[in-house]
Amino acid sequence: MKNPAISRRKFLGTTAAAAAGISVVPFNYSCTNKKKGKKPNSKVNGVQLGLTTYSYRSIPNGLEEVLGYVLKAGVNALEMRRVLEEGLGIPQGPPRAPRGVKLTDQEKAERAAAADAAREEQRQWRLSLPMQKYADIRKMYNDAGVDLHIVKFAPSKWSDEEIDYAYEATKVLGAYGITDEASEFACKRLGKFAEKHDSLAIYHTHGQFGDHGFDLDTLLGYSPANRLNLDVGHYYGATGKHPNEIIEKYHDQIPMIHVKDKTGPNHDTPNANRPFGEGETPIADVLLLLKEEQWPIDVFVELEYKIADDSDPVKEVIKCIEYMRNILE
Numbered sequence: 001m002k003n004p005a006i007s008r009r010k011f012l013g014t015t016a017a018a019a020a021g022i023s024v025v026p027f028n029y030s031c032t033n034k035k036k037g038k039k040p041n042s043k044v045n046g047v048q049l050g051l052t053t054y055s056y057r058s059i060p061n062g063l064e065e066v067l068g069y070v071l072k073a074g075v076n077a078l079e080m081r082r083v084l085e086e087g088l089g090i091p092q093g094p095p096r097a098p099r100g101v102k103l104t105d106q107e108k109a110e111r112a113a114a115a116d117a118a119r120e121e122q123r124q125w126r127l128s129l130p131m132q133k134y135a136d137i138r139k140m141y142n143d144a145g146v147d148l149h150i151v152k153f154a155p156s157k158w159s160d161e162e163i164d165y166a167y168e169a170t171k172v173l174g175a176y177g178i179t180d181e182a183s184e185f186a187c188k189r190l191g192k193f194a195e196k197h198d199s200l201a202i203y204h205t206h207g208q209f210g211d212h213g214f215d216l217d218t219l220l221g222y223s224p225a226n227r228l229n230l231d232v233g234h235y236y237g238a239t240g241k242h243p244n245e246i247i248e249k250y251h252d253q254i255p256m257i258h259v260k261d262k263t264g265p266n267h268d269t270p271n272a273n274r275p276f277g278e279g280e281t282p283i284a285d286v287l288l289l290l291k292e293e294q295w296p297i298d299v300f301v302e303l304e305y306k307i308a309d310d311s312d313p314v315k316e317v318i319k320c321i322e323y324m325r326n327i328l329e
Contacts, residue, residue, distance in 0.1 A: 039145025191223020
């Protein structure tokens with residue numbers, strides 16, 4: 001990056017100012033069942049709460065539908081995931097083979113050829129997509145009071161041109177970086193593109209901290225633009241250690257965390273997702289640390305626990321946000 005020390009807070013400010021020069025054509029949407037003039041605010045005592053749109057994966061999740069869900073939760077900051085490209089009509093790849101079905105060599109070859117053809121079709125789609133489409137999405141969400149902080153394109157295995165496309169879209173959306181899954185390959189490759197585009201490459205963790213030899217310093221060290229998206233639930237579930245140890249050490253390299261409640265590795269049902277307040281992840285300790293220190297770290301719900309038959313993801317996200325609000329207020 002021209003300025004490797006660029007902060008999440010500074011980036012959001014500069015992109016917001018740049019948005020004034022973007023000409024947009026708004027989407028036609030009807031997510032205005034809130035009180036006139038009242039916009040969502042999920043920043044509580046200096047801690048920015050939000051969610052990843054992955055939380056709504058099991059229900060209809062088009063761009064307008066997701067915005068409606070988010071407004072019901074009173075959330076004003078998002079990590080956008082598949083809803084972006086899918087909402088814009090990216091060609092779909094072939095479906096996965098059913099579990100337990102053994103394929104013949106010919107069937108495997110046919111599936112591989114179909115996957116290659118789909119990837120090429122998607123590449124061409126991305127490289128021909130006008131950035132105006134992303135400007136329109138930004139306007140739709142911003143007009144409703146919702147900011148797009150992070151985009152999970154997960155593009156480290158894409159072509160160079162597609163990664164450039166992803167970062168261009170990220171900047172148009174007003175987001176401060178792209179997320180991908182943490183791996184040596186991704187950390188070596190994606191950070192260089194983040195530097196080029198004055199952005200961030202942010203890596204999501206699952207249970208890697210519990211793996212022997214996992215070296216976070218090496219992964220982050222591949223680029224000054226590399227950052228950590230610490231999932232505190234996965235961290236606790238895999239290690240049983242307090243997430244605040246990692247947050248305190250790397251707080252200036254963590255622009256965002258994912259929150260979920262899980263059991264620890266020594267529980268009768270180890271490393272299992274639970275509704276907020278029913279697991280063992282020290283969520284309150286994490287939130288109160290961020291409140292005390294006022295570090296600019298986004299705190300996003302990633303809904304993964306089993307939902308009761310009489311509920312749905314929209315209701316459960318609201319519960320998760322309210323759970324965290326109550327801790328911070």
